[in-house]
Amino acid sequence: MVAVxxxxxxxxxxxxxxxxxxxxxxxxxxxxxxxxxxxxxxxxLGVSRNTVLAAYEQLRAEGFIDGHIGSGSYVAxxxxxxxxxxxxxxxxxxxxxxxxxxxxxxxRSAIPGLAIPGVRFSFQYGVPLTNPTLTTAWARALSQxxxxxxxxxxxxxxxxxxxxxxxxxxxxxxxxxxxxxDVLVVAGTxxxxxxxxxxxxxxxxxxxxxxxxxxxxxxxxxxxxxxxHTVPVxxxxxxxxxxxxxxxxLVCVTPSHQFPSGAVMTVARRLExxxxxxxxxxxxxxxxxxxxxxYDSKPLSALRSxxxxxxxxxxxxxxxxxxxxxxxxxxxxxxALRADFIAAKWAEDFGSPVIEQVALANFMRDGGFExxxxxxxxxxRERRSALIEGLRACSRGxxxxxxxxxxxxxxxxxxxxxxxxxxxxIALARTRGLGLYPIAPLYADPPDRAGLLMGxxxxxxxxxxxxxxxxxxxxxxxxxxx
Numbered sequence: 001m002v003a004v005x006x007x008x009x010x011x012x013x014x015x016x017x018x019x020x021x022x023x024x025x026x027x028x029x030x031x032x033x034x035x036x037x038x039x040x041x042x043x044x045l046g047v048s049r050n051t052v053l054a055a056y057e058q059l060r061a062e063g064f065i066d067g068h069i070g071s072g073s074y075v076a077x078x079x080x081x082x083x084x085x086x087x088x089x090x091x092x093x094x095x096x097x098x099x100x101x102x103x104x105x106x107x108r109s110a111i112p113g114l115a116i117p118g119v120r121f122s123f124q125y126g127v128p129l130t131n132p133t134l135t136t137a138w139a140r141a142l143s144q145x146x147x148x149x150x151x152x153x154x155x156x157x158x159x160x161x162x163x164x165x166x167x168x169x170x171x172x173x174x175x176x177x178x179x180x181x182d183v184l185v186v187a188g189t190x191x192x193x194x195x196x197x198x199x200x201x202x203x204x205x206x207x208x209x210x211x212x213x214x215x216x217x218x219x220x221x222x223x224x225x226x227x228x229h230t231v232p233v234x235x236x237x238x239x240x241x242x243x244x245x246x247x248x249x250l251v252c253v254t255p256s257h258q259f260p261s262g263a264v265m266t267v268a269r270r271l272e273x274x275x276x277x278x279x280x281x282x283x284x285x286x287x288x289x290x291x292x293x294x295y296d297s298k299p300l301s302a303l304r305s306x307x308x309x310x311x312x313x314x315x316x317x318x319x320x321x322x323x324x325x326x327x328x329x330x331x332x333x334x335x336a337l338r339a340d341f342i343a344a345k346w347a348e349d350f351g352s353p354v355i356e357q358v359a360l361a362n363f364m365r366d367g368g369f370e371x372x373x374x375x376x377x378x379x380x381r382e383r384r385s386a387l388i389e390g391l392r393a394c395s396r397g398x399x400x401x402x403x404x405x406x407x408x409x410x411x412x413x414x415x416x417x418x419x420x421x422x423x424x425x426i427a428l429a430r431t432r433g434l435g436l437y438p439i440a441p442l443y444a445d446p447p448d449r450a451g452l453l454m455g456x457x458x459x460x461x462x463x464x465x466x467x468x469x470x471x472x473x474x475x476x477x478x479x480x481x482x
Contacts (some may be wrong), residue, residue: 004036004045012047016055024064027251035065035073048208077433097203098223105222112215112441113453121467122435125260125409125455128320129376137368138322138359145359153282154351157342158330162361166316166330169364174291175301178332185352187289188329190216192243192315193252195331195348199222199340200250200283206250210238212442214259217287232443237265239271247280255303256291257406260442260453264406265399270303277311283334284312290320292373294406295381310334318360320408323371328352328360380408384460387454387468394472396481401405408457411439414450417479422450425478434470 001041002145004023006015010244023029035041038056056073059065067073094100113126143359157163164182170176186192193216201207203225209217211230221228229244231251238253250275255265265273294300317329333341345351347419363369391399391412402411414422419440426436440446459467475481 001394004041004236006045012051013054013058016045016047016051017058020055021062021258023062029075031075031077033075037072080312092271097225101225102223105219113437116323116430116435118433119430119435120433121463121469121470122458123437123452123454123456124258124435125437125453126457127455127457128408129379129457130373131372131376132323133375134372137372138363141359141363141368142355143364147353148359149355154354154357156346156351157182158352159354159357159361161365162357163330165361165364168315169369170302170332173315174288175305176332177305181338182332182335184331184333184345185357186315186318186329186331186345187327187349187352188324189289189315189317190220191348192313192317192329192331193217193220193297194224194282194287195341195344196250196285197221197226198314198344199337201226201267205249206244206246207250207252208244209252210254210258211444212260212439213252213444214254214289216441219311221250221252233261233263235263237263237269238273240269240276243273243276247276247282250285251277252285252287253286253303254289256288256300259289260409260411260439261354262407262409262411264300265303267306270306273303274307274309274311278309282311286312286314288314288316290407291316292321293377293408295377295384302322304332310336314374321376322360326360328354328356380457382461383456383464384410386464387456390465390468391471394468394475398475398479398481408458409455411450413453414452414475414479417450419446419448419450421478422452425450426452426472428474428478429471432470432474434467434474 004016004019006012006019009015020029020035025385029035035056036044038049038052042052045052051218056065060073064076065073094103113124116122136216138253145465160180162185163183167178167180170178181334184195186195197207197220201221201224206229207221207226208229208231209221210233212233213230218228229248231242231244236260237255253265253273255270257264262417273284276282284303284307288302289301289445291300302314304312311334313334314332315329318326319329331341387410388403398415400413400415402413414425419438422438422440426438429436437453439451442453455466
């Protein structure tokens with residue numbers, strides 16, 4: 001009698017079905033041979049007879065065995081020549097140009113800013129503030145929305161009540177006047193970029209991005225097939241005099257809080273960029289990823305608010321304001337491209353989840369969202385102050401802070417030190433339980449300077465103080481103050 005071995009994966013019924021099917025295909029149970037009696041096999045395997053009966057019934061339905069329970073079960077003649085199964089392939093050539101570009105571009109292990117395992121303190125950037133109060137409020141909002149949401153497919157553009165709430169919010173907070181017809185609800189900034197590339201770009205078209213820049217913008221455009229042209233950023237934002245000619249089809253910018261440098265694009269530069277787009281028929285992708293959080297004034301008006309010719313595609317997200325797991329954002333479509341964007345969204349996923357959309361609309365309309373923003377901004381302001389004061393204290397002139405008084409991170413340059421020196425500082429800090437992140441990976445052509453990108457959402461003020469004591473000790477060891 002051939003042994004039947006279960007693999008421990010899934011239910012007993014599924015394991016047994018899989019083991020018997022594999023045995024038949026491998027020839028362990030030849031055509032016409034009788035399978036073990038169900039009672040005997042159940043006893044041998046230590047499972048219930050119903051488990052064996054269910055497995056036999058499944059094999060019978062699939063055509064692997066004949067006969068009836070009670071008279072014995074026999075392996076059916078093969079419908080075609082049975083060859084021993086080949087081991088599954090673990091590699092294959094890319095099957096499309098898109099897959100070829102994706103393989104050449106995407107490498108999870110090389111993505112900057114990932115969590116550093118095994119450290120006590122981490123200045124990780126790109127993560128939002130954790131708020132237990134928000135988790136409770138969001139659970140209530142979801143539960144309430146689920147009671148009144150129908151089970152049908154969503155409207156591809158987004159539910160009307162959320163699009164209306166977004167327009168009201170943008171008018172009050174970002175100086176943007178928009179109609180709900182302009183709003184497309186998307187699964188965050190990355191889907192907004194993917195849809196924009198799909199609507200505007202053919203492979204080989206030029207897309208301009210800032211340098212330094214958010215890595216996922218560059219990767220997304222490259223996977224789509226765009227030729228990416230990097231444009232330097234200075235203290236006034238994007239250097240419009242360095243924009244490519246012939247003109248880029250798309251220009252991606254973060255004007256309200258440049259990522260990662262923190263620069264704010266001046267009004268003169270904004271008007272210059274809009275003029276470039278108008279003269280050359282270019283489009284502007286305005287990524288307003290954390291425009292809600294400014295600590296010295298009210299949030300700045302968006303670039304879109306200055307656009308008189310419909311060239312700006314404004315993108316906002318709830319990933320920083322609420323949490324990334326929500327996967328919800330919005331895109332303001334140029335009127336001339338509205339039908340194209342809606343069709344691209346429909347083709348992508350039919351539409352974003354309805355219950356989450358309704359819950360978010362209610363959260364925004366009843367004031368819960370802005371109350372959360374005020375609480376978050378207060379906490380972030382406290383943590384930012386603790387970080388800046390602590391850096392100045394431990395620096396003793398060795399660090400130069402580039403702080404835009406906004407967002408959830410800042411940049412600290414180590415004066416007079418090379419990028420290799422910065423790597424040595426990061427490596428030493430990690431041995432002391434402190435996670436630091438270099439800014440160099442966010443440049444196409446990084447400067448030979450030691451720069452740190454420091455997020456302060458994940459640490460309390462007390463933890464920031466403790467972490468900076470470690471940083472100060474590392475600075476003293478590697479770069480003693482004169």
